[in-house]
Amino acid sequence: MKDRLKWILGILVAAFLLLTPFLFSDFINYLVATLLINMLFATATWAIFHQAGQALFAIAVIGGISGYISAMLNETISNNWVTMAIGVAASCGVGMFFYVVAARVRGHIQFATVNLAFIFVFRYFLVAFTNVTKGIDGIKVKYFTPESFFSTIPHRYWVVLLITVGSLALIYWIMKSRFGKIITLIGRNTDLAASVGINTRKYLIYSYLIFPPFIGLAGVLYSHFLGFISPDTWNPDLSLIMIFCSLIGGSTMFVGPIVGAIIATGIPLYFDVTAEFRFGIVGILAILIFVFKPEGVAGLLGRLFHSTAPKIERKGAAG
Amino acid sequence: MVYDIMITALSLAGIYFLISFGVTLLYGVGGFPNLAIGPIGLTGAYVTCSALRANLNVGVCLFLGLGTAVLVGVLIQKFVVEPLFNSLGGGDRGRIFVIYGTFGLCLLFPAILQNVFKTTMMNVRLPSLGIYKILHTSITGYQLLSIGIALALFVVPHFIFTRTKGGTKVRGVTQNAFLSRLIGVNVLRIYTVTAGIAAATAYIGAILWGEIFSLELGSGTMFTLYGFMISVMGGLGSIYGALLVSIILGLSTSATSFLIGGVFEHIITTLILILVLIFAPRGLIPTKREV
Numbered sequence: 001m002k003d004r005l006k007w008i009l010g011i012l013v014a015a016f017l018l019l020t021p022f023l024f025s026d027f028i029n030y031l032v033a034t035l036l037i038n039m040l041f042a043t044a045t046w047a048i049f050h051q052a053g054q055a056l057f058a059i060a061v062i063g064g065i066s067g068y069i070s071a072m073l074n075e076t077i078s079n080n081w082v083t084m085a086i087g088v089a090a091s092c093g094v095g096m097f098f099y100v101v102a103a104r105v106r107g108h109i110q111f112a113t114v115n116l117a118f119i120f121v122f123r124y125f126l127v128a129f130t131n132v133t134k135g136i137d138g139i140k141v142k143y144f145t146p147e148s149f150f151s152t153i154p155h156r157y158w159v160v161l162l163i164t165v166g167s168l169a170l171i172y173w174i175m176k177s178r179f180g181k182i183i184t185l186i187g188r189n190t191d192l193a194a195s196v197g198i199n200t201r202k203y204l205i206y207s208y209l210i211f212p213p214f215i216g217l218a219g220v221l222y223s224h225f226l227g228f229i230s231p232d233t234w235n236p237d238l239s240l241i242m243i244f245c246s247l248i249g250g251s252t253m254f255v256g257p258i259v260g261a262i263i264a265t266g267i268p269l270y271f272d273v274t275a276e277f278r279f280g281i282v283g284i285l286a287i288l289i290f291v292f293k294p295e296g297v298a299g300l301l302g303r304l305f306h307s308t309a310p311k312i313e314r315k316g317a318a319g
Numbered sequence: 320m321v322y323d324i325m326i327t328a329l330s331l332a333g334i335y336f337l338i339s340f341g342v343t344l345l346y347g348v349g350g351f352p353n354l355a356i357g358p359i360g361l362t363g364a365y366v367t368c369s370a371l372r373a374n375l376n377v378g379v380c381l382f383l384g385l386g387t388a389v390l391v392g393v394l395i396q397k398f399v400v401e402p403l404f405n406s407l408g409g410g411d412r413g414r415i416f417v418i419y420g421t422f423g424l425c426l427l428f429p430a431i432l433q434n435v436f437k438t439t440m441m442n443v444r445l446p447s448l449g450i451y452k453i454l455h456t457s458i459t460g461y462q463l464l465s466i467g468i469a470l471a472l473f474v475v476p477h478f479i480f481t482r483t484k485g486g487t488k489v490r491g492v493t494q495n496a497f498l499s500r501l502i503g504v505n506v507l508r509i510y511t512v513t514a515g516i517a518a519a520t521a522y523i524g525a526i527l528w529g530e531i532f533s534l535e536l537g538s539g540t541m542f543t544l545y546g547f548m549i550s551v552m553g554g555l556g557s558i559y560g561a562l563l564v565s566i567i568l569g570l571s572t573s574a575t576s577f578l579i580g581g582v583f584e585h586i587i588t589t590l591i592l593i594l595v596l597i598f599a600p601r602g603l604i605p606t607k608r609e610v
Contacts, residue, residue, distance in 0.1 A: 104596065110596055117589045121586055
């Protein structure tokens, strides 16, 4: 019965995502695509932050650098898929840079401060090199290639859907693999992992090489989907909201950041709050959930699902 | 030009030290990384500016601003920082969540201030303290005051911590809060007083910054960032380290601003942060604080 419910739920979600371009307006398509990109941001953040235990939360910097590199290369390379790949590859470099800093800096607070500094300085960096980045005016980015085909939102929506679902499946597979289990152990207790003979340094390097590209991918997807990139997109709020997504959804399970991204994107829309207070509502919700229900919304739903499923089965058997 | 750079550097160092003092004190005593400290000081400064606009007495305006900053600082300590820290049983993980919670507040404050005060920029219009000539260059009374208050903040706590009974208790809590609680020290009261002092120094820093430059909604975040960077570079919890780094950053900011351009100030500061942490991971003057 539980499996059947899971399948029904899965089919409903898949049907909604596949039929969105046919059933809803461009605005809804845009919102769902943004939600999908946020899911990718949040899940990649969850993997490096909550599972690998690395206080890397300069999400806006990693996503922004990838997005900007792809956008700037667009002026010389006409094929966007190539520029996007270069942008994603660049996020490996950014990840390695943060690994070197993390390996050298002692303590979470120090590393968190470095992250904070980068989050805030990124905007100034973009403004300082206006001749390349176009400063606060931003860069008009070409849509996915061929541009004539992807000029409509529904067509771009398919790209976002395909890449996001593929990436989420890949992250899921990574986390279920031996590597994922080792990295989770390192995140929970580095000393214990080292004591059983795991080369923690090697695995941490891999995690800094593997997860930031997913954040970079979300960054390039967002900029090419929107057709525009500016410093305002990569503001400090983004980094924190992605961490809050895991806290809202539940940081111990894969679906946690996905559920969290739905709530973090949906609640401000539902309550029709202005952009400044969007962050406040999400933040307060995340902290309340974390303090009072650390398992998150996904954990609560899971518990509800497990407690109702046997009842349904029993009722079915009795009937 | 060299004198201009030096004078600006010293006054900037004074303000930086005032801002970082709160961060350093809070971390040094309780191990709390409160990122909302900048916006707390800014809130008090906005209250003072609004009261000045309403033509209230200057002393009353300053008192209102200081009182607001201290009240907000203590409330955040009691209802955000301590519950978040204790929810994970303290330690490094507790601190990380205090960082997120207070970082969230830090980003939320500008929206609140804009809605309450209906303005984005504020000018602090305190009575002039005069302009003086030192080393062929002029310095305002408030620049001198920022240097003076910073020096006083450096000397007075040293005296309090080493020569008074209360200071000894604070040192005890700093070294081991658990043992201090066992021998009857009211640790929570010490944390509250520390939060109040930190908020007050952040307020003074914000007021002096506003008088010398100007205040805007993002200033609080900038104060926090600089406060933290200075505190981390100096060695978390080290007052001496904070003073040394304040001087270094004052010089670098001033020189960058005069020689390259203001937009590069924050980039150079971040580069200095990375270099310091790579070559001195525990800061320039590390403390022996027990976690």
